[in-house]
Amino acid sequence: MQQIAWIYEEHKQELYSYLLWLTHDTTLAEDLLQETFVQAISSLERFRKESSVRTWLFSIARHLWMKHLRDRKPAPLPEEILFNLSEDTLQKQFSDRQILKRVEQLLAQKDARAREIVKMRAHGYSYAEIAEHAEISESSARVLLFRIRNWLKEQLQREGYF
Template sequence: MNDSKDSMERIYIEYSKMVYKYLFSFTHNESIAEELMQETFYQAIRCQSRYDRSCKITTWLCAIAKNQWRNYCKKHHMEESLGEELIDKPVPSSEDIVLSNMNKMEIMKALHGLKEPQREVMYLRLSADLSFREIGEIMGQSENWARVTYYRGKGRVLEEVRNNGS
């Protein structure tokens, strides 16, 4: 990344929506996600000389964003959790993980029981509605890795919900 203002403006235009979605997957609040996204890019500008291109720019930006989320949680004495707010939110209809006869609480318990990075991939897909390509970029992996990780997690969640329901 060069030090020019034009370069950071281009990066902001290209990646701000993805960073916002990533933060929204944690916050489930538009204004907090927007505020943290702005702070993420402010911090990126401040420390752009430290970006050494050893990872994708999306990975770097999401690492900054996640740190901003952690700082926000500490400042507001919140627990840094993923997805617990989703219990009362509808899951996107594009995903068939939630069948009409399944209890949302059971699904969230099963999601919470997944290990990282599977849990984060599931939350990014379900709550932020990110594409597998975007998830792969955020996690520093391929689109195919994100897809496989998601579908394996989905299988585990469905199995867990079915086992608890019987």
């Protein structure tokens, strides 16, 4: 128990600062900080010490932040629902869903790091954050995303989506 208390005291402020920087919301940062330590405590026996405790905690925090972004979907207002029922809008939504589904299929052909980089950018991460996560330079992150986007565009054009 003392080890857990020490880990908490040693890393809580730095983790909180990181989460606050990501969220720009003190309440959400505090919630994610608490959840980070709850997950860390529950999976402490699985920690293989292949990285530092700090890196492990930041990884947990980052994954919780990404999960929060994925799960966060505002409920549509009634007038938005009615607007979205127009025929043109429904056709566009169907087309957009088809394209998105195809993009997901194409991305599945790429390696896990490329998929993670694309997902992080789609969730609003900066190039600096992506570079830090992928352990590459910021310019490499930009180049990788540029190449992946171009590849996707070429594939979709070849298949007649555009």
